[in-house]
Amino acid sequence: MKAVVYRRAQGLIAEEIPALHLEDEMLLIRVVNTGFCGSDHSLIESGFLADGTILGHEASGTIAGWGNQVRGFTEGARVIIRPTFCGKCRDCRTGRPYLCQERRRTIGIGDLPGAFAEYIKVYPQMAIPIPEGVDSRNAALAETFAAALHGINTARNEGGSVLVMGGGPIGLAAVRLLKLLGFAPIVLSEPIPGKRDLGKRFGADHAIDPRSEDLGQKTREWTHGIGFETILECSGMAENVPAAFELISSGGSLCMISIVFGSITLSQPMLMNFKEFRFTG
Template identity: 35%
Template sequence: MKCVNVVKIGSLRDPDPQTRGAVGVLDIPEQPLGDEDVRIKVAYCSICGSDPHLVEGIFGTDVPIGIGHELSGVIAELGPKATKKGLKVGDRVAGNFVRFCGTCYYCQNGQQQFCESLQEYNRPGMAETIVWHESQVYKLPDDVPLRVGCLLEPTSVAVRVMDKVRPRVGERVAICGAGPIGLLTLQLIKIMGATSLTLIEPIAERRELATSYGADHTIDPTTQDVVATARELTNGLGYDVVIDCSGSVRGIQPLPRITARGGRLIFAAMYPGGYEFPLNIHQYCYLNELTITGLYISPYAYPRAAQVMPRLDLAALTEAVFDLDDAVEAFEAQVSGKYPKVLIRCNQIEGE
């Protein structure tokens, strides 16, 4: 079957073709189906912000390696013991790219994200089919088309952000970064009653999109002083909740200074492994009593993410679609920043 693979490690933005990273569509054997497994005919797989990092070799992987984990599709085959969730052939589904063991200390302690036997995806989603354990698979609501359903995984991340924030009605909220996670988080926290909702983003089109999604204010960090503007917008108080969805080591620098006393600062993106964030503990943790946390993956979030998807405006995140054979062009579009999200159509599903 056809599958998108990293075929050479290096930055996709590298102008030198000798050292530039690359992806390609390769033929790989179809994966075997275990007793409790589900084979999915993949309709769409969206490109995650982490996928170009995989091409860069940030995770230390050998090539070629298949990629893709934000997917939707139709069940094509069920293992004989895949019966616990009532799934059936023909169901429209999406799912969780990691599998939790369910039996280790952390799984039993309500902390699946720390599962000692966590099985990350080694079965790539940018492919014609994929095999997942039934525990990873979730039916899509009837009013969520497959083209939108591939966003279940990033929506689960935004749900996980809400779990970490525990928002209260009327709190002042700022979000840094208007990529897919930032835009999804913005919509969810708007539903939860955020006020002075501010989006910090250098790309004008994404600031406009954030406004259409309900942001009360936007800040362009390339032309505006983030701290001074934030203080002005909040009458000098700062934001009760500040969420970084940018992953930018430059973008996160002012965030402690715009967080209100007693506020929460959430790092909700992926950051370079060797980066050390400078933080004045005396000022921000002692005097200001900030609560600072991050998040890894999205335990216990998928059922709620599926339920809330019909309430979200996801049209702008599903406009750019490339066919599987055009994966190279799809990744070029992704790193160009032209689109907030890029999808790869892996199969044409009848009636999608």
């Protein structure tokens, strides 16, 4: 089958690879759509990826087959894929599979080949039916919106001022969800004009270029000197973290939705004490 494979010397390369061996307890999925996540890009740039890795964890597809122990599926049924599954550890059993540390089963960034390929194999519990009326392309964005919504929920604020740092897919998904949830004002910090325009269309009250505008001054203006009650870091840029320490309000909540692979330098770590804000991933 065809796949896009990571090679250390060349990067991402289209290759013909052997067909997947399907174990008795697994499903075979024909991939229809796959997203290119920011974490995929970060992993490629990090140098941590093993040669031969097949990335891709934001996927929609159709059921193409199943092993002898699998029941209850119909060939051709449309599904999206929950990227991570174990089902046995404490976190999985308490409804937090995204924290699985024991028997982690993850497509693209774990022990299962990813969806930059014609087919993937997954555990049945990883396949989620796509509702009627939702096309496969939009369905592939479910993981993106789920990550954004989980970040919002993890921040534990039900409204108020919010800064989204980074206007990639997850940042833009967060802007749209924040608008639907009634947060205001919503500010998007993003250097690329086209992404700022999308942010405004999705519901941002303000979209700022942090390279040419004074975000600190605008923060004081838009929050009446208080700072943002919620900050969602969605860019993966290490320098945004110390900046967020200065922009957040006392008692606020800072959530790292993005993954920063490099070192983070905090010039004023004491702000965590002075502001008593919540810092979480």
